[in-house]
Amino acid sequence: MNFATFDLNLMRVLDALLREGSTVQAGRRLNMSQSAVSGALSRLRYALGDELFVRHGNRLVPTAYAKRIELPLREELDRLATLFAPPTTFDPATAEGTFRITASDFFAEMLMPPLADHLRKEAPLIRAQLVDLVPTSYIDSLETYRADLALIPRQEVPDWTKSLPLFHSSFVVIARRRHPRLAAEKIVPDDVVPIDLFCDLGHVLFSPEGNFSAMGDAALARVGRRRQVMMTLPVFSGVCRAVAESELIGLVPRQLAERVAPQIGLDIYRPPMSIEPALIIAVWHKRLNSSPLHAWMTEQVVALMRQLNEGEEKSVT
Incomplete structure (x- = not known):
């Protein structure tokens, strides 16, 4: 591929096709006609030297190459959107968005009720979601955009994440x-x-x-x-x-x-044996570091959860 002559608008079309699996739905996402999306897909196939999608019933299924570049492509588009976004002052009172937290149902009881009251008063247009925590795939949830924040017991985390200590629990x-x-x-x-x-x-x-x-x-x-x-x-x-x-x-x-x-x-x-208190941490993808919504919501979650702490916090990297 000659990157100097590559139409960068095609990146958005490829991302929409990967998200939607349909030329019709991708067109609706991008406000383009189906024929325009199909034409863009033909140009993408020629430029990238790969079929990119194969039809399976009514769905377009990505090839191994398309699947491999899906997340890096999305990250680059997010980075460019942040790069060219006009400077704004984040105002929670008028901000809109959805913030997804992956965590056990402990947090349905201990976090979501006070967070609901706080958002109603301070950020009524921001929606919060608590999604099921699957211990073996919480990292996948952060990497594949299914969650913005994971609340988990302290453990080793990948270098593409950031983390903060929240509280100790006996x-x-x-x-x-x-x-x-x-x-x-x-x-x-x-x-x-x-x-x-x-x-x-x-x-x-x-x-x-x-x-x-x-x-x-x-x-x-x-x-x-x-x-x-x-x-x-x-x-x-x-x-x-x-x-x-x-x-x-x-x-x-x-x-x-x-x-x-x-x-x-x-x-x-009280239990008859000594059990070391668990340190619960918050983890997120570094790509969200520049998001004002993510920064504000994470700050609110951290403040609410640190009220549960039983002892002196330890540093987390």
Whole structure:
């Protein structure tokens, strides 16, 4: 391809085709006719030396080459849009946009209600979405534009991301109110559950992947013990509800337990083994660093979440 003579407008057509998978829908996105989009696709195929799309029913399916350049192309278009955008002062009161957060349902309880109230007062035209966190693909969500911000336990993150610490969270034991086994042992709320009883009782475990072990099991293994995980659930709300309506117990973040315990009839106890508090961090793609909307929304999320912190924050790179 001779880049000196390449029509850069074709980049927008290719991006629209990759997004829509249809010449008709791409035309609507770009305010072009279907025939104009089809003509642009022919020129793209000639210039790039690749078929780019093959028809599958009513859809245009990208070739391996087109799929490989999809994200880099989108990033370049975003960079150019930012480069040529006129300087403006961000005003949350008039700003419009959608901000997508990928996180566990812990944040449906602890973040979204105060964020909803804050946006209603300060930024009524900005929409916030909480989307399911899939632990094995949250990075993909950031890279493929399905999420603007990920809220996750501290871990290694790619060098194309940025991150900030939010809060530390310890774990507590939850049980139904006046649990018969705990009452029989005269264990009252805020007591330590004896380790023999803790391991003998059945547990409900939060695990989006369906694993039967987590941080609590690793802590037990360090003292040579095991617990009985009888059920796993992909959402914390399900864990709390299952515990409230059975004689199973569970380990959940302290902040969540304290929020929901009075509402659904739970008592809170301390675990018998030492579990290091989890540090929750916010992660985003560096390409969003120049977005005023992203910067403002991230600042609001960070401010709200740091109110949950239990101890001194540690630096995150």
